[in-house]
Amino acid sequence: MHELFNPGKPYLPNKRWVPGDVFQMLLYVISIGLSTSVALVEKWQKDEALRGELERQRINTELSYLKAQINPHFFFNTLNNIYSLTTLDVSKAQEALLKLSRMMRYVLYENQKDxxxxxxxxxxxxxxxxxxxxxxxxxxxxxxxxxxxxxxxxxxxxxxxxxxxxxxxxxxxxxxxxxxxxxxxxxxxxxxxxxxxxxxxxxxxxxxxxxxxxxxxxxxxxxxxxxxxxxxxxxxxxxxxxxxxxxxxxxxx
Amino acid sequence: MKISCVAIDDEPLALDLLSKFIQQTTFLELVGKFSNAIEALGYINQHEVNLIFMDIQMPDLSGMELARILDGKKNSSPTRVIFCTAYHQFALEGYKVEALDYLLKPYSYEDFLAAATKAYQYFGRIGTPAQPTSSASQTPAADYIFLKVEYQLVKVVLKDITHVEAYKDYVKVHLKSKNHPLLSLTSMKNMEELLPKDRFMRVHRSFIISLDHIDSIAKNVIHIGNQQIAVGDLYKEQFSEFVSRWTN
The missing domain is CATH 3.30.565.10 (Histidine kinase-like ATPase, C-terminal domain)
Incomplete structure (x- = not known):
């Protein structure tokens, strides 16, 4: 190749400039290191966000599972008592029915909310x-x-x-x-x-x-x-x- | 003769209703009402009580425990139990202590009466019809019934009926005087109500027999003429009671 462009001249390779090589090597290392660490930090942040989200979801699930529930027999026993009251005292029975329906509304709708x-x-x-x-x-x-x-x-x-x-x-x-x-x-x-x-x-x-x-x-x-x-x-x-x-x-x- | 009853419920209003229902029923007699099972047990031990209507969930001594105590000494006291509770989960337990029935709160008088009628049949108090619940149960004192057979009402003399057999939506009424049974569009339940209880008995899901026509009984098989009829599991108790009336 050298012969083709410079016929007759002997091939004398330039002396290697070592500091330049070192500098280039360092540049490679630094840029690779930088990009890797940026990618890592990004991933870490994403993971952290995901973990937070999962934790929140887990707590929500647990909370919805822990939601207080009224003993259903309370309703049936109360209804039976109201049934009995209708023959004894109609106005008291009416009052009890209203209370019961207000309670049911609370249990059915308010209890669904947080x-x-x-x-x-x-x-x-x-x-x-x-x-x-x-x-x-x-x-x-x-x-x-x-x-x-x-x-x-x-x-x-x-x-x-x-x-x-x-x-x-x-x-x-x-x-x-x-x-x-x-x-x-x-x-x-x-x-x-x-x-x-x-x-x-x-x-x-x-x-x-x-x-x-x-x-x-x-x-x-x-x-x-x-x-x-x-x-x-x-x-x-x-x-x-x-x-x-x-x-x-x-x-x- | 009436069935003597005790009512037990810790809730005053529920006890009130229960007592009222018992008093309203002609074949039941309310001999005591208690707000707790302990007092009731004391009473039951000293008096003759046929039937207990009670709640399960009660403080100190639950209805289920009381039933178990009574079940344990079944031979000395023929006391039976009907539970009245808001807990549907305990029905199975209830049948284990041989409760006659299980009423779920809130229950109507119709529900109550159906349970009471079961007790009435169990105790086999035969006589005046329990309660005019349906026209069918008002059995005429006459010696015959009318059956709907192919667009006409056929008069059938009770004495002539040997047994009744379920046949899909129909019943076959077997008669002594005829080789072929009458086919009538009705249910076994209706037939059971139509026929006088002192002369006929349901012994199987598919059979009602005439007590007069029984020729012989071998274990759980009844022979009527050349017909053999097995006694169903559900009806064994009732039937063996009938048999024991004659074997003692």
Missing amino acids: TTLLSKEVKFIEDYLELMKMRLSQKVHLLVKLEEPKEDLIIAPMLFLPFLENCFKHGVSSQQESEISISLEVMGDTVFFEAKNSIFPIPPDSPEALENGIGLVNTQRRLSLLYPEKHRLKLGKDENSGQYGVHLTINLA
Whole structure:
């Protein structure tokens, strides 16, 4: 090749310029390194976003699974009582029917949403307790103190129901007098809920015994997902009074 | 003679309704109503009670437990149970303790009466018709019935009927005086109601027999003339009770 363009001249290759070669090598390495790291960072960010999304989805799925459910027998027993009331006191029966339909609306529609108004939740508790009262014997003393929230706060629906159901599940006896007290107060953005009941053993093969407290565990998990660091739940037997007590404080701000 | 009943429910209104339904039913007699199973058990131990209507979900002692206690000493007390509950899941359990029926709350008087009638048939109190629930059950005291056979009503003397056999949508009424059965468009249930209970008995899903015409009984097979009829599982209890009336 050299012969073809420079006939007669001997082939004297230029001396290699080593620093140039080194520089070029470095350039290669740097550009490859740079592009790889850019691609890696991009991928990492994408993965992170995906992981966040999956985590959110998982929590949502878990929350929808944890959603409080009302015991269906409550409806059938209440309907049976209303049926009975129609022959005794029509106006009372009508009143109970309205309460029941308001409750059903709440259970069917509000409970599908992630949040509801605190005032609606309080109304729901009130209706539930009123209808429950209809089913109780004279031996059970039910004390209810519910404060109407002045301004409307946002809360997850049916958060308190499992605690209420529990009161009636454990706190009623056919032989002895018993007391169940429920109170709900609002101060600023904070809700204070309290439920207390006497404790009686549940007959081992009653239908309720087989439901073994899943409601409470679910509610605790639900609270920790929905209001992490924003709620305080204390439950257990009070040694002095011998009653079971639930104290729940949630900051809804 | 009436069936003596006890009503048990922890919910006052539900107990009220139950008691009212019992009092409303002529062949039932309400001898006690209780808001808990423990008091009721005390009463049942000391008095003769044929039938208990009760809820399952009750504090302290559940209806299912009470039924089990009573089931355990079945020989001394012929007390039977009908559950009235909002829990459909316990029907199977209910049949295990040999409950006569299982009423789901809320239930109407018609539902209640159907369950009570089962008890009535179980206790085999024969006499005045239970309740005029349908015109068919008002059996005339006459010695014959009319059957619809091919566009005409045919008079059939009760004494002549040996047995009735289900035949698709029809029933075959076998007569002693004829070789061929009459084919009538009706159901076995209607026939059962039409025929007087002291003279006829359902022994199988497809057979009602005339008690007068039984020639012999071998284990669970009844011979009428040259016909052999097996006693169905559902009807064994009732039939063996009938048999025991004559064998003791």
